[in-house]
Amino acid sequence: MTAAPASNVAEPTSFVFNADNLAKAKAFVAKYPAGRQASAVLPLLDLAQRQSGGWLPRVAIEYVADFLAMPYMRVLEVVTFYTMFKQQPVGKYLLQICTTTPCWLRGSDAVVKACRDKLGIDFNQTTKNGLFTMEEVECLGACVNAPMIQVNDWFVEDLDAERTTALLDALSRGEDVPIGSQIGRQGSAPEGMVTASSQAGDVSAKPAEPAGKTGLATKKTASAKAAPKTSAKTSPQNPS
Numbered sequence: 747m748t749a750a751p752a753s754n755v756a757e758p759t760s761f762v763f764n765a766d767n768l769a770k771a772k773a774f775v776a777k778y779p780a781g782r783q784a785s786a787v788l789p790l791l792d793l794a795q796r797q798s799g800g801w802l803p804r805v806a807i808e809y810v811a812d813f814l815a816m817p818y819m820r821v822l823e824v825v826t827f828y829t830m831f832k833q834q835p836v837g838k839y840l841l842q843i844c845t846t847t848p849c850w851l852r853g854s855d856a857v858v859k860a861c862r863d864k865l866g867i868d869f870n871q872t873t874k875n876g877l878f879t880m881e882e883v884e885c886l887g888a889c890v891n892a893p894m895i896q897v898n899d900w901f902v903e904d905l906d907a908e909r910t911t912a913l914l915d916a917l918s919r920g921e922d923v924p925i926g927s928q929i930g931r932q933g934s935a936p937e938g939m940v941t942a943s944s945q946a947g948d949v950s951a952k953p954a955e956p957a958g959k960t961g962l963a964t965k966k967t968a969s970a971k972a973a974p975k976t977s978a979k980t981s982p983q984n985p986s
């Protein structure tokens with residue numbers, strides 16, 4: 747795949763919430779006292795971004811500002827402060843690759859290289875087919891299962907080059923992908939699933955199942971159609 751500037755997508759000229767998001771927006775606003783509707787700016791921007799395919803065109807920001815009776819500049823300040831909000835189009839899958847120290851020590855360089863080699867793009871670029879955008883991020887709080895990538899709303903952990911390539915292949919085929927540990931860890935348990943019973947000599951205690959032949963674990967799958975999540979200038983967003 748070849749790289750393309752993420753700005754290939756034309757800037758839309760209008761934006762309104764669809765019926766579902768309009769109902770959600772009103773529900774968010776109703777949570778706050780009269781005159782404090784601006785407190786709902788974050789969830790409303792999130793709704794607008796998901797509806798817009800993972801980014802916030804200017805018209806969507808203006809719409810949210812009008813919806814909340816806020817000056818456009820105040821809403822733009824929020825958008826530019828939080829890295830979860832994108833002002834440029836992103837691919838269907840936003841790959842947020844953590845390269846902070848714990849992930850780096852555990853092999854994030856190999857994960858980054860696998861993404862570059864497989865997708866033919868670098869950070870802040872989108873594949874020509876619009877499927878993938880690569881982004882380098884700081885710690886996403888999953889260091890215990892480092893290295894990891896956040897794919898839209900989902901954490902994919904315990905990666906290496908082979909598992910990363912398998913992940914990208916699965917996403918390219920539109921398949922559901924496993925989330926969480928890719929080596930069968932339960933949560934952040936030590937590799938090998940050491941339990942109280944196994945430490946006590948319970949011979950019936952079994953180690954974790956090895957990853958399948960694809961190198962990817964098989965449980966806790968997330969729909970490949972899931973949209974990216976919004977977290978403070980650090981997490982993926984999903985065009986829904």
Ligand code: FES
Pocket residue numbers: 844845846847848849850884885886887888889890892893894
């Ligand atoms: S350092 Fe990568 S998740 Fe914390």
